[in-house]
Amino acid sequence: MDYVAHDASDFARPAEVEEMELYHPKTFIGKYIWSQDAKVIAVQYAITAIGIGLVALVLSWLMRLQLAFPNSFSFIDPSNYLQFVTMHGMIMVIYLLTALFLGGFGNYLIPLMVGARDMVFPYVNMVSYWVYLTAVLLLVASFFVPGGPTGAGWTLYPPQAILQGTPGATWGIILMLVSLAFFIIGFTMGGLNYVVTVLQARTRGMTMMRLPLTVWGIFTATVLALLAFPALFVSAIMMMLDVTLGTSFFMPAIVSMGQQLDYTGGSPVLFQHLFWFFGHPEVYIVALPAFGIVSDLISVHARKNIFGYRMMVWAIVAIGGLSFIVWAHHMYVSGMNPYFGFFFATTTLIIAVPTALKVYNWVLTLWRGNIHLTVPMLFAIGFIFTFINGGLTGLFLGNVTVDVPLSDTMFVVAHFHMVMAIAPILVVFGAIYHWYPKITGRMLNDTLGKFHFWVTFVGSYAIYYPMHYLGFAGVPRRYYAIGGTNFIPESAQALNASITIAALIVGVVQVVFLYNLVWSYFKGKPSGSNPWSATTLEWQTADTPPKHGNFGETLPVVYRWAYDYSVPGAKEDFIPQNVPPRDVVLSSNKT
């Protein structure tokens, strides 16, 4: 061997168990509707998530229109406004991002990347999607019940979530809670699959420390979700009991609108603890898959190994672990014991260290790379820039003292959109441009892709960067109209209008992306099996798109880590994971 590669060996352990024959469906319905193929389920998840996400996008336009041009639209009254805000947030966080990253990318990529024929429990996996779809339909149904959907804010804080004076306090909130319960049940079925598949169904030679970071990100996020969602589940059940049976889990003695209510002794702050015990890990449930995926995009398109793979893995695990002990930083001014501030500010700022390390390593991967500015790479760079901004403003809000004047202002809205909306969505787009050729066998159109990237990246920065300054100026969030105050300058309204215009443009341009998805499916350039010259197993399948069972006759055997790009001495600038060292073609001009 006259080349050096990290973590490569000619040895692969023999198989421990014999392969079982998969059941191959014969009918259209079996293949595409009641499908047990993780790849089909992934597409079902993705289409549903993107579909409901478009609803949430339109809701965001409506709320932005109201903020920019208050009292100009007769169809936006204070109730509608709060309903738009609530449903936009809930859909985007749970029904779009969580479902798309785990149900969509998780289903498609985990089996292919670990070298498995499918998820380990295909039937449960199928049911997972249909339960998720039920949750989405319940959510949509709440738009059509008397009173409309809940307008309690996506955090659903009691007591107001279930009292008159909040839109949707009769039917909307009940459907919301039931829908969440369904979502969590569906997710648990899928999530157990992802975890067990990663732990038990990796192909020979695929050690945990040879997994692509995409799998590490999705795997860790799934573990977080399995631990965090139960907190939301129980709080949804408890609130449901408060609504329907008149229990008082979250409801103290209350005089509402001049009426004494029968509740007594409950604690609204308890709900907030439960909610954020779920809600903070939720941020990382969305962020960790994005971290993982973007690491792979950068590495592939910079033709260079991801810098500091082991540190990247430990950073993902450390962030995941820490994410369970930072939740109350959402509650600094909630009325909880203020002494908690010391603990949670400290843990929160500690989490900045592994997160910063990930950013450094992404950028250091570019250092001395051979950077192809493909559309996925553009999105990856856009992600890093956006994430740096959103991550740094997190240091404002995480540091308890600094949080106080900024809490509940537009600064918070700007921060979390930057860090957990725009940043992950840029990764989603990058990932779709990257893996679409594998899913369909055709490339997405490059020109449309670049146009889509530029408007989305620059446009969303134009939306959210200035929004921080509305927060500094003291503009509160969740305000239907700011009206007159004696401390917010009039010009804030002009800024609001410009933000709305940017938001409308960015929103409309997503049509170009959808068009590209459809057009390229029929007319796109055929991609071949490995258009990006990538090393990971999904690009080494016998067929593109991969058939049911993924790998044809024999499962691949893994001999090296996922990042053998530009290995000195090798002819090609990438060595797939399933190429044993003895088969590596050496460069001809080597002396």
Next chain:
Amino acid sequence: MVIAIVLIILIVGSVLFHFLSPWYFTPIASNWGTIDDTISLTFWVTGVVFVAVNLFMAYCVIRFRYRKEKRADYEPENKKLEAWLVGLTTVGVIAMLAPGLAVWAKFVTVPENATVIEAVGQQWYWSYRFPGKDGKLGTVDSRHVSDKNPFGMNPDDPNGQDDILITSPELHLPIDKPVKVLLRSKDVLHNFSVAQIRVKMDLVPGLVTYVWFIPTRTGNFDLLCEELCGIAHYTMRGKLIVEEERAFQTWLSSYPTFAQTSAQAAGDAAAGKPLYAVCAACHGVQAEGNAALHAPKLSGQGDWYLKRQLKYYKQGVRGAHDKDVFGKMMAPMAATLGDDSAINNVSAYIRTLPDNPAPATVKGNANNGQTRYATCAVCHGANGRGIQAMNAPGLKGMSDWYLVTQLKNFKQGIRGAHPQDMYGGQMALMAAILTDDRAVDDLVAYISTLK
């Protein structure tokens, strides 16, 4: 390549925006300058990282962009470099966290000489309570809350008898005196937030929370609720007026103690009858109203509301705006009522008059109006009878032409814009949702159908 240039433009643009933006913290008016200092510190640390890391990335993209003949380096890791980066980041984090926690230690430690007062939140109003001469606030319980006892004072607690009850969203505080504000909510979560003071804290039903501060500058500051509390959240506004001790004492002494409010005699209808004779000339003997004279119906209206409006007319809070033609006619009439007891008596008399619905005169589409009324119903009641606890007068069966005039006045800033009109400002924000005259007519047409 383009992406690198765009990144550099965005970096430079962001920094310029920061320094040139007119949108920044309003000047501080409290002792919490240390909070501002930690923010500046955080800005410097994060700003340097933002510029440095992004510029480095832009540099990489330019320097290492794809060249056919080139090959990337192969460098799986560099422990030394990674250790350095972790170390530097840790130092930066400590540099921000340590001062932050030091300030927080002050935040949670209330000085012993702080005056303890209470701010009470409800959907969608503020009110306040000061301890009386004994310096102690009496106990309260939400089970005691009623229209007569809006603060829920415990009537058997001697400490509470001299508590001063401020049933107004306007809070006055003396300058340079530390104050601890206990925060209590009657219904849902609210948030006590004054931008110039920098501190904020939620009000949680079932708990008492607090903030403390020292006002250091006289002035008139907005108090906003910053925790979503329902449909009218954005209208839940109060005022904090910081003034010299003497002015503060004068203000405080203008409010009654709990003992005084409970001893307040109800109005005497018999004594009010002769006073009403003046009113009857326009409003009618039965207070049924007279559209020709622009005098609305009064019978059936809550006496608490009539009293407040009469006081506003007397004080020039209503009927002072140039464009409020008919309000200006009412103002001198209200001035003929000598004192509060006259106002109480005449209101009590009006209350005894029969409540026959005024005839419907406004043409509009009641179906459209019904959708719009959903917002109004939250305070004024689904049946339009008004809810005293919400400071919302009755609408059902009142003169519909008058409702139209008032909604338009609210919209145009003719009514509700006076700084002393404590509840009118809220209605002005609400009336703004009626985008045109037709919306007003539709709404009022629906109100006329309420039974």
